[in-house]
Amino acid sequence: xxxxxxxxxxxxxxxxxxxxxxxxxxxxxxxxxxxxxxxxxxxxxxxxxxxxxxxxxxxxxxxxxxxxxxxxxxxxxxxxxxxxxxxxxxxxxxxxxxxxxxxxxxxxxxxx
Amino acid sequence: xxxxxxxxxxxxxxxxxxxxxxxxxxxxxxxxxxxxxxxxxxxxxxxxxxxxxxxxxxxxxxxxxxxxxxxxxxxxxxxxxxxxxxxxxxxxxxxxxxxxxxxxxxxxx
Numbered sequence: 001x002x003x004x005x006x007x008x009x010x011x012x013x014x015x016x017x018x019x020x021x022x023x024x025x026x027x028x029x030x031x032x033x034x035x036x037x038x039x040x041x042x043x044x045x046x047x048x049x050x051x052x053x054x055x056x057x058x059x060x061x062x063x064x065x066x067x068x069x070x071x072x073x074x075x076x077x078x079x080x081x082x083x084x085x086x087x088x089x090x091x092x093x094x095x096x097x098x099x100x101x102x103x104x105x106x107x108x109x110x111x112x
Numbered sequence: 113x114x115x116x117x118x119x120x121x122x123x124x125x126x127x128x129x130x131x132x133x134x135x136x137x138x139x140x141x142x143x144x145x146x147x148x149x150x151x152x153x154x155x156x157x158x159x160x161x162x163x164x165x166x167x168x169x170x171x172x173x174x175x176x177x178x179x180x181x182x183x184x185x186x187x188x189x190x191x192x193x194x195x196x197x198x199x200x201x202x203x204x205x206x207x208x209x210x211x212x213x214x215x216x217x218x219x220x221x
Contacts, residue, residue, distance in 0.1 A: 031209075033208075035211075040120055041120060041214075042120060042201060042211055042212065042213045042214040043201065043214075044211075045208060045209065045210055045211070058208060058210075059210070090155050090156075092156075094209065099205070100158045100161065101156075101158075101203070101205075101209050103155030104155055105154065106153075106154075106155055
């Protein structure tokens with residue numbers, strides 16, 4: 001029972017490079033979320049997807065795009081990475097908005 | 113616009129003492145809250161939840177209190193142990209899953 005799986009676990013990018021962070025859940029959950037967590041700070045919501053085919057901005061969406069590819073997968077794309085995007089990124093999913101969220105193990109991204 | 117992150121406050125307690133971690137929320141329509149624990153290098157994990165039709169809910173060594181009048185939550189941990197050292201977040205499961213700022217709990221042996 002994998003739960004929420006994020007890839008990659010670690011990534012180093014140069015400023016201006018692009019990349020996509022992948023997230024997949026095998027729990028048949030409807031809602032999925034992307035967060036960033038800077039050192040010593042809380043989780044900030046980047047984007048979320050309440051259901052397949054819908055996406056909405058969270059607290060800090062600038063510099064990111066997302067795709068809800070299907071019910072299982074929700075990807076986060078950085079088109080032109082900046083050092084300010086150095087962070088740990090967490091993906092989460094819930095069956096409905098009113099349910100407990102399950103988190104992936106995180107992707108540690110460094111932009112140099 | 114983008115929010116500015118805040119550095120997390122720290123609560124230091126002696127092993128065996130009780131811990132109280134507080135959280136404020138802003139949406140008066142919110143009706144479901146969860147406390148999460150995040151250990152170093154890991155994603156957040158569920159501790160306990162509470163719905164707005166309750167004032168108090170108890171789990172194993174943990175109690176959550178909800179005061180809707182002042183939009184405040186607290187998490188009480190009884191007989192705090194070294195393994196309780198972590199960052200604790202409250203989350204508002206309204207339309208978006210938005211987290212509170214979090215509190216670092218350090219347990220001194």
